[in-house]
Amino acid sequence: MLLAGEFGQKQAQSSAKKFIEIWNLLFLMGYTIMLNGKNILYIALILPGLLFAEENRVKITSFGPMTKSGVFAWNLMGKSQSPIARIELKSRILQASIKPDVKEDGSFVHFLEERPDQEFYWVYSPGNTSFDLRLNIEFEDGSTESQELSLSFGEKSKTLLAAQTPMFRNPVPDEPRKLPYLARNGKSWKIMKCSFMNAATFICEYVPQSDSIYEPGQLYRYMLTRARPGIDLTKIPDRMKASLENQDCQEIKMSVLESDESGILFEWSHAGCSNPQVRPTHEISRMIIKDFGVKTFGFAQYDRQITAEERQRIIDIIESED
Structure with a gap:
């Protein structure tokens, strides 16, 4: 009983x-x-x-x-x-x-x-x-x-x-199809996928309207992860770096831009991995703690580095997301 x-x-x-x-x-x-x-x-x-x-x-x-x-x-x-x-x-x-x-x-x-x-x-x-x-x-x-x-x-x-x-029943302020980022970034975006990665994680990924969903040049990620309170987000960058190292990725860079008890903003990149299907990636991500768990916003650029102008615009947009 x-x-x-x-x-x-x-x-x-x-x-x-x-x-x-x-x-x-x-x-x-x-x-x-x-x-x-x-x-x-x-x-x-x-x-x-x-x-x-x-x-x-x-x-x-x-x-x-x-x-x-x-x-x-x-x-x-x-x-x-x-x-x-x-x-x-x-x-x-x-x-x-x-x-x-x-x-x-x-x-x-x-x-x-x-x-x-x-x-x-x-x-x-x-x-x-x-x-x-x-x-x-x-x-x-x-x-x-x-x-x-x-x-x-x-x-x-x-x-x-x-x-x-299911994750979509959790208390989230924005529906995936109406993300503020998509309106403010001055581009037309389309959904590449919206689905459950597992029982605790729901993810939506967007690519520019002109890009192929099979090999996009850019990607915007919106992810909800159900987690009990107390999760330590400061450990996430080190875990990601260790995962990239295990995949034999080259020229790995990981940098925490901002961090406090409510969330973390970090940036990472690599020049490609032993698996040729893993393309060189430069990504800026922000994770914030919510009542239901963790909400993640991330922007990825493939096959080249994000420029200084793009980087600042991405950070401004991601920091304004909630």
Whole structure:
């Protein structure tokens, strides 16, 4: 059993002893994770019956995030003694108004789909994430009731959830096809490729419109790498240099232009490698740390060095990217 998180319901009238008994029961019950053939990951936070206030007409039995084909959603399950006209959900993360379809036996399941990515940024943050969720419930007879749930998601459940989401679902400010660089560099560019290098890295590469995608003279790279916080970008240039040396590349040059805790700007070049398909390359790259991991911008020139004028323009453009 994988413990996905912690879920409790505030009840001012409960004694401290009763709360501890309930909490222990909840911890022992754990939580459910369900996978099926449709690639659905559902982390449900199950609420034991002992936590329900007796006067509540609505009993929330499960609430949690889920993914389906890499897209985030929420799932709310419960039972109601009366037809529900509306449930308003409010928290610092989630705000929504829904009308669940209550069946004859009083049960309901409601999926909150097509949600904004901002509601799930916490999935990529380190440590536990906790927040309170208030439910303002209006019944069809005009009466109302309110409940407040306290939710906490642990590191393991967040890592599992993040692993089910493709890179393009991560919180990034720019879509690859609308990069500021392409507009400001005064050229017409085309996409050479946009794809996943692996489960954690998404990359888009652009070449001048007039160049062949098989042997371009220049290349602009936009890369997203999912990584947990704490990555040390200052080690990247040395690792790249070691990789070039292992490929028997000639006249390797590596220079760090700027570096701080939020990112690094560096420049490297070589005069060709033992593999004739690896062309002489001169590249300027900038890597910056984001909530989801690392974003990389890079400009490469093949078969010749970048001129001084080009170099300054490239640096100005890459430094302005975010």
